Amino acid sequence: MSAQARKSPYPYWFVLPAGLIFVIFFLVPTVTSFYFSLTYWDPFEARFAGWDNYVQFFSEPYLIQGTVNTLIFAFLTSGLKTALGLLLAVLLTSGMLGQSLLRSIIFFPVLVSTIGVGILFKEMMHPTDGFLNIVLDSIGLSKVGFLTNPSLALFSVALVDVWRGVGLATLIYIAGLATIGQEYYEAARIDGATRWQQFWRVTVPLVRPATTTVIILSLIGGLRLFDLIWAMTGGGPGFSSDVLASVIYKQYQAGFWGLSTAGNVILFLMIAFIVAPLAYWLNRRAIDA
């Protein structure tokens, strides 16, 4: 059923209040940000700069690494959250002992402030005095520079992000699993399907709407993630865990407001170009299925 086919029972002026808020607080700033991305501006004045900011943004030496890191981070965390979320949801709907307690425990990190999670893990991952390294040391393994080793830092943050976000994915999957009727499993069992086959042939296809939601939400979240990285590494060491959002924030912090506005426009376009086709594709698959 498409949206246009349905005639709205409400008159247009009903949407006026919400529409005004949308125009003033979303549409106007979005459009003006396109203008300001073409200027050198600070709180006191704006000088027209043409495309200089975009040229500068694309010639930033850290941009390539930031972009690659953003994509690695987004696809890695999205993939892990989807896979782990589904497995945990299957486990937590199996009627096992302590199921509701476990559900709460897994969902709990979602409720904690991201900055709080970041600071906590930053301390736990300290290269010499952190809890994780004390544990590694006590079982005879060498200490790991989780956040200080430039080739590990991004992955350490990604794992923390998965820990923090998998609860939400699990919750969405639990809701999705609840919509699958038991008769499908019964039919499958009568046909002699193993547990493994039931999972792949019944659960995975029928839970696709939930999968779509989880992938899109976590991918958008991963592409624009900033707070956790900022709290844990500040993009460091050096630039090794910089993502687009932290590159843009540092430009803003340095007072290059036009440049960082241009960066935000680019980030916006990039997310739109990745997510729009993906959403279209995933939704079509969902309908086909």
Add this chain to the structure above:
Amino acid sequence: MTKHLTTTALGLVFAAGAVSAQELTILIDNAPASIGAFEALTEAYSAQNPGVTFDIEIRPGGGEGDNVIKTRLATGDMADIFSYNSGSLFQALRPSRTLVPINDIPNITNINDSFLQTVTDGDGNYYGVPYEAAMGGGILYHIPTYEELGLEVPQTWDEFMANNATIAEQSDKAPVIQTYGDTWTSQLLVLADYFNVQSQEPDFAADYTANEAKFATTPAAQSGFGRLQEVYEAGHLNEDFGAASFNDGMRMVANGEGVHYPMLTFSLATIQQNYPDRIDDVGFFAQPGDSASANGLTIWLPAATYIPQSSENIEAAKDFLNFMASVEGCEAIVAANGATGPMLVDGCELPDSVPTAVSQMLPYFTEEGRTAPALEFLSPVKGPALEQLTVEVGSGIRDAQSAAELYDQDVAKQARQLGLEGW
């Protein structure tokens, strides 16, 4: 009708408040020394002017503080008095459009001239009164270790590295402390090298501002990055250099867990606060360069206190700044915070007993030609990525040459933002 009455009544209350308004609001950064200074100043001022009360508001430092200051200035929401950096950061506030000149306060003649040059708009208007001592950037060192190993204060970089080798050989202490958990601390070996740059290339700052000299192509300027690379490659750093914080660094040098800590001397206040009985164990020397005959100190001029044009209590605020620039006001600060270096108000004497590190720093100021201001006070061009680049060099991720090249690209953004000629 009732509602109307209430608002009128409220309006009357506010109006009445405004008439007798002797409350000044002050916005300062969260450094303990700033808080100590303003608590002492406001107390001393209120003792003389019982009608005036103060509301001190604390803001974060660093880049976050920059945003708070700029946003509040732009929206006219600034406190009556606020503290902020002098030099290139001060210029970015567009002083002639946002701040009140203080040329007419009587005590302005007390303020050190070279300081006033860092809080002027270039048209003869001055805007700020300092409340901290001038700082040196150099090497804090642990005196008991030096005595134990029979080391001498190095006059050249080679002697410094020889001392490091001796320390590494004969003790289990870290010869050089680095603390990249607070990324700004990684810049010291580059920034504090500026005296050595200037002694070899006297015109560097002017040429650099005009886009004619570069870090990557001026060997004297590039050597700061080189020194950072050298201490890393020699394996002289503390084990947790990648995650240690500024406070960890101060603890290490005060307790002798490490021996050399490249740092600004404002940090002595931290030792005084946290390890008062160790303060005389910590000494200070300028970052040595290639030749012993040109040995001197790179200095930083401190932050200042300004009045925004949006203030409704400009006269009262000026009177307070006038008090800050008096010997009495300055001595109130010294009494509260101790002495970390020469104060910038004429006639404001330091107490007879100052910490060892301070007494080792003062001669640089009194001897002719032994100080040079840091580059950021001579040129508005400073790139924001320096601290990430120095972390990379100091952690062996990038070499000095490549970092200097990237830094040259980085500063171009600042020059364009400021609209400088030749970029």
